[in-house]
Amino acid sequence: MIKYLIQKEFLQIRRNSFMPRIIFIFPIMVMCVMPWVMNQEVKNIRVDVVDYDRTTISQQLVHSIEASNYFIFNGQKSTYQEALKDIETSTADIILEIRDGKFLIAANAVNGTKGSIGSAYLSQIVAAKITPTAANIPLDVNTLYLYNKGQDYKVFMIPALMGILMMMLCGFLPALNIVSEKEKGTIEQINVTPVSKWSFILAKLIPYWIIGLLVLTVCLVLSWLVYGITCQGPLGLVYLLAVLLALFFSSFGLIISNNSNSMQQAMLVMWFFVVCLMLLSGLFTPVRSMPDWAYLTTYINPMHYFADAIRTVFVRGGGFQSIAHQLLALSIITLIMSVLAVASYRKNS
Amino acid sequence: MDVIEVRHITKTYGRVKALDDVSFSVGRGEVFGLIGPDGAGKTSMFRILCTLLLPDGGTATVDGFDVASQMKEIRKCVGYMPGRFSLYQDLTVQENLEFFATLFGTTIDEGYDSIKAIYSQIEKFKDRKAGALSGGMKQKLALSCALIHKPSILFLDEPTTGVDPVSRKEFWDMLSMLKERGITIVASTPYLDEVRRCERVAFLSEGRIMGIDSPEIILDRFKDVFNPPGINHENVIGSNGENVIEVSHLVKAFGNFRAVDDISFSVKRGEIFGFLGANGAGKTTAMHILTGLNQPTDGTGTVAGFDIRTEHEQIKKNIGYMSQKFSLYEDLTVAENIRLFAGIYGMKDDEIKTKTEALLRQLKFEEHKNDLVGSLPLGWKQKLAFSVSIFHEPAIVFLDEPTGGVDPATRRQFWELIYDAAKRGITVFVTTHYMDEAEYCNRISIMVDGKISAIGTPDELKQRFHQPDMDHVFTYLAREAKRGD
């Protein structure tokens, strides 16, 4: 009988004016706009140069700054105060001051990453200009960037976006669907029929899993077509991880929808937890930089295991062995969640 | 002088003509009824008169003000109670009343007299949230809120749908009081006894006025719509049939409140059993226990031979259910709904196909097979929902106020379907607020305050309580109710 229920869900999705659009627009949004937005690359830093010494070196530095991809030369200022004014009105980000043969770099560090990376870049430029004369230490350090040779932020973000996508499609949508049946009262009609709770739950989830995996496939294709970014490891593992994550968020959504009476409530609660899980997962910032209490939460955060594992497979080209530990953890968390979800749905109270 | 003047009003929604050249007038202090089947355009008419909608053509004046241009003036002098008047669920009874009183520039104390008869029934729950009241209680509170101020003109769009007969009488008594004070009342209603209490009625059908006259004349002229001949059926059920529902000492308590308080009864195979009671008497709760949606607090019972405590999933295989709220999926077509529910009960594809064809033929629904259920008129939806609930030939079908808000002709067709089902041996367990429908049942029980205060055939009950008809029997018993909920 589950066949009929699944059919019904698909019909309803098709009839809904909103759902087909979401399914169509979502992957395009996620793959064609988001990678450009979720870009923490530091570039276009505007530099003010203040040269009290009036030497030629400042000219050379301005040339190097203009030549660099990271900087935009904003102008020469006659005093440091004047340059600071630029920073205060946000027309400049960094000041390079030259006085008595000494160089001072003052960066606006309200955004710490931008400030520190910017000043590091500028230091390198300045150092390259001045060290040949004062070279006493041979700084022979070369750096090898593994996996992401072009230092492209998109390579880092695309696997994360796939996780977010599965979460939205398989977590939010079925949860809202169930709450809306509750609000309309049709769920009562289903509850007096012999439909078992497994069939009911599975019939609600399977369509969204199918849609989720379909959209994931479209995303993988888009990422290859648009950016030339492809999965380095076995593709099967990407799907396995996606399915596990989808299962977790579906169960999670189910628990919330079984305990909420209105869509607004369900949406707010869901959103709250999802944002926390996502921010603390290492999708955006390294987990090892977190304070201890926050780091401890990553042990039970499925998104953390997912983020780690999918990047290992997708970017670093790791195989099953590389992510065995994460797979195990993710499976256990998902299993516990599913059991709780099925237990939370009651046909008879 | 006429307070309300309606001249050639038209209103269309897309391709549908909701109102087509409607004209009538209402005199000051008159009680005017607007009647007609579901979807006739009554609600659109009310909304135009309240300045909530702009007519596409024609003019209308209320108290001398034009509905299109003098919105502000009209809104100052009219009172309106929409069909789905909804309260603020998270405010208490008193807070709701207080808010609406202030909104209309009055206070509860000032308006108390005009709502006493109904409000006193729910006053003891004044600190309870409106959302926690039963359906009928909500309606009573809504009536109180609508009547708390004294507008010079009152528009009531099916104000008593889902309200028990006793409260309906009280409500109309209140309206008579208002009329004595010179208030003009325009009301719509599906109940014939209420139609008779209007001075003049306009019969609206498919957006056109079919006639305006005194209730007797209108009801007589259109008697095939309003007063279809009673259904003749022979009582084929012998007293020797086996029991399909057996309940003894059933109790359901929510905290200290006993919604169902020690009831016992049995229903025989093939019987049409009417389960009556005032709003909040505990009917819906009892029905939920029988259908396996709720666990009883105490007592035992079997439905179709299965225990209601432990074998509720078995019970669900053998019953059909149709609830107060409309229970098909509005965004699926007629055929898809049938297929879904048939599939749920484990019917095979070919069987579904042939049976669907037959059913649609019987209901004369063939051309609407692929229409979305949401686009059908209420009466059709109800008939369809019932047919779907017995599609899998269950032993028993439970109907929770299946005909609420439906016009008499459609109700009559609905009962023909019920008789049909009973003839095929399906036991029908039905709740209703229409006392003419109570007469159609083989046996009825009347619940008051969570207990069953009478049970028997309609004739037996009339004799036992020395009353002329079921309406009076019900009023006689329900007046003894202590609690309002």
Add this chain to the structure above:
Amino acid sequence: MKQFVSFVIKETRHILRDKRTMLILFGMPVVMMLIFGFAITNDVKNVRTVVVTSQMDHQTQAAVNRLAASEYFTIIATVATPKDAEIAIRHQKADMAVVFAKNFASKHSGVQIIVDGADPNMAQQWTNYARQTLFPSENSPLTSHLLYNPQMRSAYNFVPAIMGMLLLLICAMMTSVSIVREKERGTMEILLVSPVRPLMIIVAKVVPYLLLALIILAVILLMASIVLDVPLAGSLGWIFVVSLIYIALALSLGLLISNIAKTQFVALLVSAMVLLLPTVMLSGMLFPVESMPTILQWVSAIIPPRYYIQAMRKLMIMGVGISEVWHEVMVLIGMTTLLLTVSLKKFKTRLE
């Protein structure tokens, strides 16, 4: 006036009775502040480092000790070949490897840093730090100075952003949903037919949310200065004035959404899609606007929180005067006027 007061009381009751939503409304700022203030950092800390050397001589040992002693790096293993190091990185056991050449001791050179480049920014930072730790440069004529936020705390950057996001969410989403709820339940019909003026209905709906927003603003500011040690460098008065303008803007947006949406669900979705998503993505809250392609930079120019967040970063963190943010404030005022006019014009006093 009496009607107005009773209207506001009713609205306040709706808010207070919905316990779960209240919990979220106040819980969200607190949790967000904690997460953004403490947990979301790009600090270089505990970078798992593998040392690759074939012979651990004195010089190499000294260099490794310098790495180990710094709080930035944790030496987790010493392996013989770069290949082993790479496997450790691939299995996510390590983030970085430092390879010392055979002749490191004699020539003071020949160091290679192999780094997990998956996250380009962090990779860059790690190598910068490693280089400085391995070869500390003394007497360089070059000094760097990080203004306003010398410890590079990300909270400084995020607190204004959280304010921008939450105020918008609370004001716009909650007002729109509460107005649409009345439409959906049918109570709006009664309110409209009552003698109360439509403008009063709107104002009375909005007042409680305005108060709520101000309370939440105060909570955020208090938490920022007490718990997160973020300085409130600018004038508190101006912070509130600019915030009030922004709240007015958010409320008008909410009103506008309620005019368009027919059901609560649609109102929620529109709020999430049209407000929340662009705010998080394009306002410069998490991702710097300068790094985006030009088209997206244009799009971000019409997103109100962008200006509010920028103004707050300047006022609160940099401590500049109001004259330095007049540009942002003017944009906000302009947007508010526009939105308010449109939404009041569009407010329907009839049904459709």
